[in-house]
Amino acid sequence: MEHITLSFPASRALSGKALAGVVGSGDMEVLFTADAASTLTVDITTSVDNSTARWTALFERLTLQKGLPSGQMIIHDFGATPGVARIRIEQVFEEVEHA
Structure with a gap:
């Protein structure tokens, strides 16, 4: 675990x-x-070692698309694909936007 x-x-x-x-x-x-x-x-806990570059790239893409909100995010990853990771992150942002 990393x-x-x-x-x-x-x-x-x-x-x-x-x-x-x-x-x-x-x-x-x-x-x-x-x-x-x-x-x-x-804060990310992942079963995929050496994935810092992948996570950084994902958040940089999200920044360019819509910008990031301020706050704390905790991710528990069990080897999800980058596409699934992006969907889950976008889901929490959307849920908070419409709360």
């Missing part, structure tokens, strides 16, 4: 909490808690 902590500048503010996915399904879960900071801090 533990990765990433930090990105946030360009928008949200409020609330959200959860998407279930790690026990062989997939991944994402927990997001919005806050008033100017960064998004992401």
